[in-house]
Amino acid sequence: MKWHKSLIFKILLCCFILTFCLVGSIFGVLYRYQQSILSEMDEKSSEILRGIQVQLTNLEDARTPSEILHNRLSDLKSRHGVDAIIVYDSEKQVVSSTDSDQMPVLEFGIPERAQVVVVEPTEGRKITAYFQTFPLMVGSNPVGYVRIALAIAPQTHLVKALQSKTLITLVLLFVGTIIVLCSLIFKILRPLQTMARTCQEISEGNLHELDIRPNASEVLVLEMKFNEMVEALKVKAKMEQKLAQTQRLCAIGNLAAGIAHEIGNPLNGIKLTVSHVKDLFSARELSDESFHKYTDTIIKEVNRLDGIVRDFLMFAKERELALQPYRIDKLLHETVRLIEKDASKRGIRIETDIQAISREALIDPQLLKSALLNIIINAMDASDGSGKIRLVSTDSCDTCRIEVIDQGVGIPAEILSRIFDPYFSTKSSGTGLGLSLTKMIIEKHDGDISIESTVGKGTKVIITLPMKGM
Ligand SMILES: Nc1ncnc2c1ncn2[C@@H]1O[C@H](COP(=O)(O)OP(=O)(O)O)[C@@H](O)[C@H]1O
Ligand SMILES: [Mg+2]
Structure with missing residues (x-):
């Protein structure tokens, strides 16, 4: 798969674009805010300039800005809320200025025409101010210059400070966000990789x-x-x-x-x-x-x-079941009788603990007998010419439990799941049909058969049969 087509790459790209949009919009907002403040200041300055020029036009000697202006400047300063007004003659010498401990009288040309600068009126105190310098005209004659200084309001100052701090913060935020996003994306996408691997394994049959x-x-x-x-x-x-x-x-x-x-x-x-x-x-x-x-x-x-x-x-x-009412305890005794002789010939004792049941159940006695015989013969084969086999039955109200317990060789765990398979046999002369037939017969009676076994200790076959009456 090409890397630029991967989901991870696409998600990361989206994250980058989003973060850039976010940072860009913050800067955009800050810039617009600052611009609007500066244009407000520009308007204020133009108004002051107009006022000064009107004043100059009314003066007797309109060629040089007189010191008479001085009072007028203070008036303008307080009316418009500016911090300093300085008037220069055409030789760029200060002729008049408002008394200000806020704003120092800077040399002409520093700062330039319109600029935001940081000034230090008194030791250790810094003010950011917006300085503007305009030529003074009387009619069409240039007579000097006027400089207007406005301290940038604390909120604007804040914006400035923010700008530099925000920049660092935003860069850090950006890097942090990308790291967190990357780890998140990898975490989110990891299951998909596992899923793809599992699909592959499943298609291979696992x-x-x-x-x-x-x-x-x-x-x-x-x-x-x-x-x-x-x-x-x-x-x-x-x-x-x-x-x-x-x-x-x-x-x-x-x-x-x-x-x-x-x-x-x-x-x-x-x-x-x-x-x-x-x-x-x-x-x-x-x-x-x-x-x-x-x-x-x-x-x-x-x-x-x-x-x-x-x-x-x-x-x-x-074969279909030939059902008839029959006592299960009787069936068990009959089965033992059938095999007893054979067992004793092989040196095996069959012990019984059969609970008497007075009720009759609807069963196929022939088939059930052959099923039990299969189990007992298997137990005898496993007992290897010695030991005993116990046949135990208990009766509860709706089921009968029959157990055939031997002390034979036992069944290894790896073959336990296969012993009911037809034709599965570990004996040289076995057909492998005994247990599969037995299971079929028990299940036809709606019963259940299970086997517990320990190698070297013996095997227990458990049958449960429903006590279905007529
Ligand atoms: N009681 C038992 N003890 C040990 N192994 C058993 C016992 N019952 C069944 N088995 C195992 O289950 C296999 C299948 O039994 P079964 O279906 O009766 O076929 P067969 O007796 O012809 O081998 C036997 O070959 C034997 O390995
Ligand atoms: Mg058998």
Whole structure:
């Protein structure tokens, strides 16, 4: 950006112009005031001159200004309020003057024709006076000169004094104003620079709010609007991210649903066949220990595959809730019963502290059970073959709170925000669908799920469900 096009330069230029106008108008006013005083004095002097000339014309010997004039001068002096009148002959010698301790009789020619000078009538006393010298004429004959001195009134004196003092004051004021203005302008414009930098960062994808600690209400409004815009952009970015994820999931879901559906039937066949072979060989006592071990492994792995397929299908299909009145404490006991055996095989104890609830809530027990199982299985996976898992439930009048607490490995803070994402898993054989399915089921029940975890200490999953009746 060219410097002469910058806002700072333009504002500074305006300040300079304004200050010059201000100083100029002060000087203009002072000058006019002084001029009007001087022209008033000029008028007074012309009148006195006319009076003297009339007097001279009436004198017998009009060729030289006589001392007779002397009385007349005092009369004129007091009538017109001037400070001194001095008459010179044509040889420029003083012939007559008013007695004045105010104004000294200066030599002719000093000062010149019309001039403001400072005189010192007595030691240490200075007077500023306006001296004017006119030729004296009788008819068309020059007979001498007359000088009229008028002390400049105190207010005019003041103007003079002011002029020099004002000049210094104004220059100082001018410099001071410019310094203050510059700092103010920089302060005012700094937010704009910050804003420009933030805009640049935002355009590079770093969506963050503006913090300029504004000093003007307009900038405050601008900052508020700017931050509202950033907020809206953040929401938009989140929505776009969600949309992209939903689209991706939709595609994966459709694919998975198709594959899962196709895999489901052969899996069932394998499971049934292996069970049948096992029964058959056991009956004929043809099997030994390793035979049972291998067939059990096949059944276990097939069951696992079946579970994965079911998860996929449920996730892809987003089943509608089959709501029915059901007691939540009963549901919790049933869920524990389903998993207890498996847990004890893995050396994990499941403790329960389930508050009895006599009311029934409108829920989908199958789906809620699978959601709870997902959480408990995760807790068992995290417990690494030892420890205990606590299932606690408490009931308030309109919500039921369920907590699954384990003493497992815990979840690092950096992945805590991602564990509900579909397909996010830290396990080599995990699908990453467990928690996202669970969240979906809980939210379909208008409930809420959250997780608190400390690495090395354990994890607490908290579910709140509304106790909606029939
Ligand atoms: N109780 C828990 N303790 C530690 N980590 C957990 C716990 N529950 C969930 N997780 C983490 O969340 C991830 C996602 O869980 P989930 O959606 O059930 O998928 P999966 O169990 O297939 O990995 C897990 O891989 C694990 O890292
Ligand atoms: Mg899981």
